[in-house]
Amino acid sequence: MALKSPCIDACAIDRKSKTCLGCYRTIEEIRGWAKMTDHRRHQVIRERARRIAKLAERAILATVLSAALTSGAQAHAIAGNRFFPGTITFDDPAVADEFQVIYDDVRTPLGDGKVTDRTGDFAFARLLTDRIAVGVESGVVERSWASVKQTGALGTSVNIKTNFYRDDLNETLFATSLTYSIANSGSDRVGTRTPSSLQPALFAGQGLGNLPESVAFLRPLGFVGAAAVEFPLRGSSETLDYNDGRTVAVTERERTPVTLHTGFAIEYSTLYLTERFVPGKLPDEEPLFQVIPLVEVAFDSPQGEKTRGTVNPGLSYIHDEWQVSAEAVVPLTRESGRGTGFRLQFLMFLDQIVPGFAEPLLGR
Numbered sequence: 001m002a003l004k005s006p007c008i009d010a011c012a013i014d015r016k017s018k019t020c021l022g023c024y025r026t027i028e029e030i031r032g033w034a035k036m037t038d039h040r041r042h043q044v045i046r047e048r049a050r051r052i053a054k055l056a057e058r059a060i061l062a063t064v065l066s067a068a069l070t071s072g073a074q075a076h077a078i079a080g081n082r083f084f085p086g087t088i089t090f091d092d093p094a095v096a097d098e099f100q101v102i103y104d105d106v107r108t109p110l111g112d113g114k115v116t117d118r119t120g121d122f123a124f125a126r127l128l129t130d131r132i133a134v135g136v137e138s139g140v141v142e143r144s145w146a147s148v149k150q151t152g153a154l155g156t157s158v159n160i161k162t163n164f165y166r167d168d169l170n171e172t173l174f175a176t177s178l179t180y181s182i183a184n185s186g187s188d189r190v191g192t193r194t195p196s197s198l199q200p201a202l203f204a205g206q207g208l209g210n211l212p213e214s215v216a217f218l219r220p221l222g223f224v225g226a227a228a229v230e231f232p233l234r235g236s237s238e239t240l241d242y243n244d245g246r247t248v249a250v251t252e253r254e255r256t257p258v259t260l261h262t263g264f265a266i267e268y269s270t271l272y273l274t275e276r277f278v279p280g281k282l283p284d285e286e287p288l289f290q291v292i293p294l295v296e297v298a299f300d301s302p303q304g305e306k307t308r309g310t311v312n313p314g315l316s317y318i319h320d321e322w323q324v325s326a327e328a329v330v331p332l333t334r335e336s337g338r339g340t341g342f343r344l345q346f347l348m349f350l351d352q353i354v355p356g357f358a359e360p361l362l363g364r
Contacts, residue, residue: 003038003041003042003045005023005033006023006024006025006045006048007022007023007030008022008023009022010022011023013027014055015275016284017051017054017055019051019055021055023048024047024048024051024052024055025044025048029044077092077093077094077096077173077205078094078286078287079166079167079168079170079171079172079173079205079207080167080168080169080170080171080207080209080210080282080283081171081207081209081269081271081272081277081282081283081287082171082205082207082209082222082269082287083269083271083286083287083288083290083292083318084173084205084207084222084224084267085267085292085294085316085318085323085325086098086100086316086323086325086345086347087224087226087263087265087296088102088296088312088314088325088327088343088345089263089265089296089297089298089310089312089327089343090226090228090261090263090296090298091161091177091201091203091226092175092203092205092224093163093173093174093175093203093204093205093224093226094163094173094175094205095125095127095131095132095133095161095162095163095175096125096127096133096349096351097125097126097127097133097349097350097351097354097357098123098124098125098347098348098349098350099122099123099124099125099347099348099350100122100123100345100346100347100348101120101121101122101345101346102119102120102121102123102139102343102344102345103118103119103120103121103343103344103345104117104118104119104121104329104341104342104343105117105118105119105341105342105343106119106329106337106341106342106343107337107338107339107341108337109308109334109335109336109337109338114145115143115144115145116143116144117141117142117143117144118141118142118144119139119140119141119142119154120139120140120141121137121138121139121154122137122138122139123135123136123137124136124137125161126350126357126361127351127357127360127361128360128361128362129360129362129363130360131162131163131164132160132161132162133160133161133162134158134159134160134161135158135159135160135161136156136157136158136159137156137157137158137159138153138154138155138156138157138185139153139154140152140153140154141153141154141190141192143190143191150189150190151189151190152186152187152188152189152190152192153185153186153187153192154186154187154192155181155182155185155186155192155193155194156181156182156185157179157180157181157182158179158180158182159177159178159179159180160177160178161175161176161177161178162175162176162177163175164176168282169210169282170207170210171205171206171207171208171209171210171222172204172205172206172207173203173204173205173206174202174203174204174205175202175203175204176200176201176202176203177200177201177203178198178199178200178201179198179199179201179228180196180197180198180199181194181196181197181198181199181230182196183195183196183233183234194256195232195233195234195256196232196233196234197230197231197232197233197256198230198231198233199228199229199230199231199261200228200229201226201227201228201229201261202226202227202228203224203225203226204224204225204226205222205223205224205225206222206223206224207221207222207223207269208220208221208222209222209269209272209277209279210279210280213279216279219272219277219279220268220269220270220271220272220273221266221267221268221269222266222267222268222269223264223265223266223267224264224265224267225262225263225264225265226261226262226263226264227260227261227262227263228260228261228262229258229259229260229261230258230259230260230261231258232256232257232258234256257302257303257304257305258302258303259300259301259302259303260299260300260301260303261298261299261300261301262298262299262301263296263297263298263299264296264297265294265295265296265297266294266295267292267293267294268292268293268294269287269290269292270290270291270292270293271287271290286320288318288319288320289318289319289320290317290318291315291316291317291318292315292316292317292318293313293314293315294313294314294315294316295311295312295313295314296311296312296314296327297309297310297311297312297332298310298312306333306335307333307335308333308335308336308337309331309332309333309336310329310330310331310332310336310337311330311332312327312328312329312330312343313327313328313330314326314327314328314343316345320349320352321348321349321352321353322346322347322348322349323345323346323347323349324344324345324346324347325344325345325347326342326343326344326345327342327343327344327345328340328341328342328343329341329342329343
């Protein structure tokens with residue numbers, strides 16, 4: 001006697017496993033049931049127990065993750081289905097345990113645009129709570145004036161940052177920070193010795209993934225903005241230049257102005273082009289493992305001086321443990337430098353790599 005179908009007339013297909021949640025057979029097995037031998041049908045029936053356990057395990061994991069998405073902090077800059085990459089030219093609107101290295105190769109506006117900087121910048125951040133992080137940033141620069149090259153330290157700064165608002169369904173993030181630049185922490189030989197300063201900043205991120213079906217083609221787009229005001233704590237600083245090809249340094253003192261730093265980025269999340277994105281639903285898993293094309297634009301506006309700015313088109317790839325990005329650096333004005341440079345970033349998510357970083361220092 002042929003083995004009867006296990007169908008209970010309660011058909012609901014799980015999209016990820018392509019399995020019916022009523023009889024726990026795959027779509028292919030349902031279609032081919034009538035042509036199966038009894039031996040093959042018994043194999044399918046025995047397989048049902050394993051599938052039930054696997055789907056139950058996935059449902060529990062999804063429930064835990066959903067709770068984290070709606071009430072706790074993220075390991076990455078995530079709001080619902082939206083991943084905001086760690087921006088390179090300015091800071092992003094999230095807090096996380098992370099370490100990043102940024103390499104720049106650009107021609108600066110110094111020396112009539114003939115000075116080239118090759119910079120390695122290092123930044124470390126550690127969560128105090130789900131929403132508050134502290135960090136430190138420094139680096140080293142090789143500065144070339146024609147045939148003269150000097151290497152020295154960049155200034156060092158410390159900061160505290162908080163992610164004070166997140167709306168997962170509407171893909172919105174807001175954060176604010178306060179940065180203190182340590183006086184005289186840069187090097188005289190490359191002209192990066194500067195006075196101390198305080199820099200309050202505001203950051204925002206907004207995705208369009210919750211738009212209606214009529215404009216669904218805009219859903220992959222996301223926007224990030226930043227604004228900071230740098231207040232020097234001393235009225236003057238030192239600049240350094242070299243005469244043409246000579247090793248004679250010329251040092252002069254100049255007024256240190258209050259400077260407005262602004263930036264914005266347009267990001268295109270390729271996740272929204274895949275089945276991983278379901279409109280109107282929070283994700284079952286973090287929106288990682290994707291390529292994000294982006295364009296960053298940044299401006300520095302010293303009080304009483306001309307604004308400097310660059311536009312930086314590039315790509316980011318997001319892994320669960322790291323992010324890698326590359327951008328071109330294109331000056332927008334003569335004061336911003338000459339020629340196109342490039343910028344590379346490698347960002348590590350320490351909570352995914354280092355066991356001791358699984359929890360914030362002060363707890364959740």
